[in-house]
Every structure is written in structure tokens, then in C-alpha cells.
Amino acid sequence: MGRELPIDRVDREILAELQKDGRQTITELSEKVRLSISRCQRRLRELERAGVIRGYKAVLDPEAMGLGFEALVFVTLQREDQSTLAAFDEAVAAIPNVLQAQRLFGDPDCLLHVVAVDLADYRKLYEGQLTRLPGVQKLTSTIVMKHIVEARPLPT
Known part of the structure; x- marks a missing residue:
């Protein structure tokens, strides 16, 4: 993270x-923000240096990439000691099909957003990788039926 910057x-x-x-x-x-090019560029660079802008990327369509199956996986851990959490975090981060992973307060302990080609591919991922994550006590999957709000910009 960058330094704090008044916005x-x-x-x-x-x-x-x-x-x-x-x-x-x-x-x-x-032109859109009504600044000179040099002033706009200075502000933009400062927002980047401060870490307000973390990067730039292309947003891909999962279905066009052959990854149209999505599931939300709720994870309950056996223990929540530091070594278990660190091992779990590292193992989850190494699975490319996990698009997002959040640690939660309460039960369950974590939420994973996972993509796969289809149900059979997801089953392989589930049985071959997700059930073998360190410290897992229980996994509960929910299939995503429809996106209502998707990758919304942050409110400014």
C-alpha cells in the first residue's frame, strides 16, 4: 500500500x-476532467505513487475464455491458528481457478469465488484441490446462476 493521500x-x-x-x-x-495535460498527468502519477491506483488490466469474459461455470465455496477451517491460516492462504493463492478469496468473521471462515469449464471440471477441482487445502473441515458450494451486479466501479 502507498502513503495516505488527500483525495x-x-x-x-x-x-x-x-x-x-x-x-x-x-x-x-x-479534457474530461478539465485540466491541462501536464496537471492531469501529475495528479495521475501521484495517485499511482500513493497506491490509490493499484494497476491497470483487461477485464476478460469468463465464458469467452471457456470458464462459464462459477461457484461460491464457503470454507470452514478446523483451526484458526497462525500456521493453519498461513498454509491455507498460500495454498488458495496458488490455485488459478480461485478468482477471489476472502476471510470472513463468523462462520464460515472463508469465501472463495471459483471458475471452471463445467460441472465435471469443477468436480475435479473440488476433489483434487479444494478438499485438500490445509486445515479444511468443511466445504459448501453454491453454483452462481446469474450475475446481477458485476465488477462495479468504486464509488467516487
């Missing part, structure tokens, strides 16, 4: 525009 109205406009289109040129961005 004003202009910075928020820059961030909102970049969340809409991260590939726009600095010229396009500066």
Missing part, C-alpha cells in the same frame, strides 16, 4: 473516468 474533487473525477475506461489517453482524460 479532492478533481482526483475523484480522474478516478471515476479511469474506472470507466482505463485505456483512454492522458489527452482524453484531461
Whole structure:
């Protein structure tokens, strides 16, 4: 994480525009936020240096990539000591099909967002990797039926 940076109205406009289109040129961005190119670029670099902007990436369509099956996996751990948590975190991070993993307060302990080709592929992933994660006591899967809100930009 970067250092703390006070974010004003202009910075928020820059961030909102970049969340809409991260590939726009600095010229396009500066016009939209009504700044000179040099002032816009300075602000943009400072937002990057401070860690407010963590990076730029392409957003891929899972179905177009042959990964149209999605499941949410609720994980209950046997123990929550530091070594178990560290081993679990490291093992989960090594599975490419896990798009997101969050540790939760309460029960269950973790939530995983997983993609696969289809149900048979998911079963292989479940039996071959997820059930073998360190410290797992119980896994509960829920199949994603439909995305209602997807990768929404942060409010600015």
C-alpha cells in the first residue's frame, strides 16, 4: 500500500473516468476532467505513487475464455491458528481457478469465488484441490446462476 493521500474533487473525477475506461489517453482524460495535460498527468502519477491506483488490466469474459461455470465455496477451517491460516492462504493463492478469496468473521471462515469449464471440471477441482487445502473441515458450494451486479466501479 502507498502513503495516505488527500483525495479532492478533481482526483475523484480522474478516478471515476479511469474506472470507466482505463485505456483512454492522458489527452482524453484531461479534457474530461478539465485540466491541462501536464496537471492531469501529475495528479495521475501521484495517485499511482500513493497506491490509490493499484494497476491497470483487461477485464476478460469468463465464458469467452471457456470458464462459464462459477461457484461460491464457503470454507470452514478446523483451526484458526497462525500456521493453519498461513498454509491455507498460500495454498488458495496458488490455485488459478480461485478468482477471489476472502476471510470472513463468523462462520464460515472463508469465501472463495471459483471458475471452471463445467460441472465435471469443477468436480475435479473440488476433489483434487479444494478438499485438500490445509486445515479444511468443511466445504459448501453454491453454483452462481446469474450475475446481477458485476465488477462495479468504486464509488467516487
